[in-house]
Amino acid sequence: MPRVGVVVTLDVIVTNIHDYFDQFTEVVNGQVQHTAWDQRLSIPSPVGNGSITRTRIRPGMEIVYADVTFQEDMKLRIQEACGIFELSYCVSGEIYCAWDGKESYTSKETSGVLCLEDVQVYEEKKAGIHHQLLEIRLEPSELFHYAGDVLEKHQIETWLQRHKGSIDRVPDSSAIQRCVSDLIHCTYTGTMKRLYMESKAMEYIALFGEIDGLEVTNPQLNLQRNDMDRLHDAKQLIVSHYEHPLSIRQLARLVGLNEFKLKKGFRERYGMTIFELVRRERMEKALWHMEVEQMNVGEAAVSVGYSNASNFTTMFRKHYGCNPSEYVRRMKQQDMKRGFERQ
Incomplete structure (x- = not known):
């Protein structure tokens, strides 16, 4: 030794x-x-x-x-x-x-x-x-x-x-x-x-x-390399417009895919629907607003494109398993606990 x-x-x-x-x-x-x-x-x-x-x-x-x-x-x-x-x-x-x-x-x-x-x-x-x-x-x-x-x-x-x-x-x-x-x-x-x-x-x-890049695609859909590039472009557009989402028709026209290939190809490539990605981006950004910018629930809902706070609360609960107010309360309790531990 x-x-x-x-x-x-x-x-x-x-x-x-x-x-x-x-x-x-x-x-x-x-x-x-x-x-x-x-x-x-x-x-x-x-x-x-x-x-x-x-x-x-x-x-x-x-x-x-x-x-x-x-x-x-x-x-x-x-x-x-x-x-x-x-x-x-x-x-x-x-x-x-x-x-x-x-x-x-x-x-x-x-x-x-x-x-x-x-x-x-x-x-x-x-x-x-x-x-x-x-x-x-x-x-x-x-x-x-x-x-x-x-x-x-x-x-x-x-x-x-x-x-x-x-x-x-x-x-x-x-x-x-x-x-x-x-x-x-x-x-x-x-x-x-x-x-x-x-x-x-x-x-x-x-x-x-x-x-x-761990995605499983369905070979029956016959996605070509340029299709994959267009799906990637679609994802970038979805992320950048999460507050005011583009319609499927608008998105398909912008990236040059038909609506069927866009919806089916997107789900198979990224493991989620377009709506699910929009919801994820909104929830993550809303959580950031509440954690970092100290926004209340209503302010966070508006900041990510929800005009109705109750709809925002419903989506937040589906995504994180609890209401936003409860999440913020837990977060504050953890911060207090860590503060006491450091003292």
């Missing part, structure tokens, strides 16, 4: 995705508090301060949140002896990785995807920097449980192959940031926490898949 406090490179061997937390706990000689589904490692004072929490969702899937500042540079050689698919979000910190002659540098407020197998990764986190990192780890085979048929399975295989052997940056979005915040600040306990964390983790994967 290396002496704590001396700058050395520690070795971690990962034979399944759950090994990393246990191996890291051993090499830093840390103490772990256990609950039914969670393990919380308190970082020993010679190593640094803070904690790492691991939530085991099920065999083959876990969520890890690190909130740590190291006393010395933390250098690890991680032997990935199994297949791993990992989505991560760096809230704060600086992480350097090197593997197979490749390099990756992660800084604050960046999202990444890792898909590795049978490779050694060198990882370094600098001392004196507050590292906050959320990681969703899965065995790649876990994703195939969500494939409905052979075509969808092939689509997932192609998706994984695109990132195999890499650590790639993922485009950020307000939806991803909010999902990460929900995971980090989850207030549920026990079974409810596990259910909530799993649902949010899958939401994160779905958001990444949407950005990264």
